[in-house]
Amino acid sequence: MPAKRKLTMRHIRQMLRLAGSGTSSREIAVMLGIARSTVQDNLKRAAMAGLSWPLASDLTDDVLEAKLFVHPGVKQGQRLRQEPDWGPLSIELKKPGVTLLILWEEYRSAHPDGYGYSRFCELFRGFEKRLSPTMRQEHVAGDKVFVDYSGRRVPIVDRKTGEIREAELFLGVLGASSYTYAEATWTQTLPDWIGSHVRMFTFFDGVPRLIVPDNLKSGVNRASFYDPEINRSYGVMAAHYGVGVLPARPRRPKDKAKVENGVKFAQSCILGRLRKQTFFSLTEANAAIAQVLERINNHVMRRLGVSRRNLFETVEQAALASLPTEHYEFAEWRLARVSTDYHVEFQNFFYSVPHGLIRSQVDVRATARMIEIFHRGKRVAVHQRRYGGPRYGTDPAHMPSSHRRYAEWTPERFRRWGASIGPQTEGLIIATLASRPHPEQGFRTCLGILRLYRDIGHDRAEAVSARAVEIGGLNSKTIASLIATYKGKKPSTEPAAVMEHANLRGPGYFH
Known part of the structure; x- marks a missing residue:
């Protein structure tokens, strides 16, 4: 100096x-x-x-x-020695492994009477200060992508009702080249947030080393400089692409100045240029955004003399990691506790797990098609995801044996059990089920009757059944009394008619 x-x-x-x-x-x-x-x-x-x-x-x-x-013949502000073109040098500095010392050595090899290293660095820092705030940060090619939502939204009109719904504007800006991605989504919720990342990586055709998001709740559960807590679903997506997540510090806008500047630029270039257009669908809005985005990336930056696309293609694209071969499928993870009926709830539908996990905490992984449930890292249940119909999805293998037997009870099955003894017993079963407001209310009575018949022969059981239907004794207590009364008596050779009454539905009811 x-x-x-x-x-x-x-x-x-x-x-x-x-x-x-x-x-x-x-x-x-x-x-x-x-x-x-x-x-x-x-x-x-x-x-x-x-x-x-x-x-x-x-x-x-x-x-x-x-x-x-001021030296004679030298204009004020003019350097006495050959000065390098700082714009291309700042671009070279973004390449991996390039330092100011290397650039200075190359400069001195071309200009032996040029500036010394300290003065070279001083002049370069002066050039950096004249650039925009995002360019003053030193970003290595392929290192970071900064992501955020614009504070302003895109209005979309419903053709049928005329109602205006506002869509969010997602933005991603690569650190070294400022190459920008933008799209409109309906919400900032987790599916839209992660979906925008997936489409952004496809647009870049590669993956940087780190994602720097704002502390949006969809991506960061708890903001902290030392130990930020990343949303599990967001973390799984990042792991699939092999990229790290480094949230910006709370209330530190300079941590994401690149995307902040990109947001301002996008608001003026995207929203400003599209403000007079009317969109009737999200697809229309994103098609228009893509056209303006092309213009942004091809625009020549004044001080650097090159476009974002040129910087991306010459400096950053080769430094990005390759996309994974397998397509990413969005999955939402949630913690749940197994209720006493051995089911867990996800979006108002219930899915069973093995009954031994009652009261246990489990992890629920939900995709568009499947619901998977994990306990201590081991998958214990898998169900097809429900969007309508019955709210409970129960795998019989998850039920206790007593519940499983009860779940297998049907009116038709009790009729078959009764018919295996004889027609009078079948008639008794039909009458018993018909005497209840709902057939299921007669299951336990029928089960008790059939258990009483285990200790007697079929002939006596048929006689008891005929008498029970005749007198309307359609419960276990009456059957037990009739068994004691008919002890030793021979059954009638003529089958007793099934008693008819107002509550008797007949066999057609169960078909």
Whole structure:
């Protein structure tokens, strides 16, 4: 770095005033506390510039300094040595492994009398300060993509009702090239948030090392500088693509200045240019956004002299990791606790797990087609996802044996059990089921009757059944009494008619 001049313009004015009054150089040096050679050098500069005391009243310090210290034949602000083109150098610096030292060595090999390393760095930092805030950050190619939603939305009109619904504008900006992706989605919820990332990676045809999101709830459960808690579904998506997630610090907009600047640029270029267009669907809006996005990426940036697309294709694209061979399928993860009926709830539908997991905490993975349930990392249940129909999806293998037997009970099955004994017993079963408001309410009664018949022969059971239907004794207590009464008696050879009454539905009811 060149040495800084110690004399101020006030010292120079005093020096000229003393010299004009006839004071010698030695005396001036003593009076101002500087070297005699310095006095002589500055007086010589003043004589060459045609300056003498008294100075003109309108001669400012800036003009005086320019007259004394700017080299002859050199315009003010012009460098004395060959200066590199800083724009291409700033682009080269984004490439992996490139440092300022390497760039300086290449510069000196081309210009041996050029600037030293310290002055080279100083001039480069000065060039960086003249760039936009996003370009002042040093972003290595393929390192980061900054993602966020625009605060302004895209209005979309329903053709039938005329109702206006506003869609969100998602933006992703690569750090090194500022190559931009944008699309409209209906919401900022997790499916739309992750879906936008998947489509963004497809647009880039590659994956950077890190994603830098804002602390949106869809992506970050708990914001923290030291230990941010990433949403599990978002983390699974990132793991599928092999990319890390590094949320911006809360209330630190400079952490994502790249996308912040991209958001402002998109608002003016995308929303500003599309403000007079009317969209009737999300597809129409995204088609228009894609056209404006093409214009943004092909626009030549003034200070760098190249477009975002050119930077992306020449610097960043090769540094991106390849897309995975398998297509990503969105899956939402949730924690759930198994209820006492051994089912877990997901969006108002219920799915069974093995009954031994009652009260346990499980992980639910939901895709568009399947519901998978995991306990301690092991999948314990899988169901087809339900969107309508019965709210409960129950796998019989998950039920306790007693529940499983009850689930297998049907009116037809009880009729077959009764018919296996005889027609009178079948008639008794039909009458018992018909006597209840709902057949299921008679299941336990029928089961009790059939259990009582285990200890007697079929002939006696048929006689008891016929008598029970005749007197309307359609319960286990009456059957037990009739079994005791008919002990030792022979059954009638003529089958008793099934009793008819208002509650009797008949066999057609169960078909």
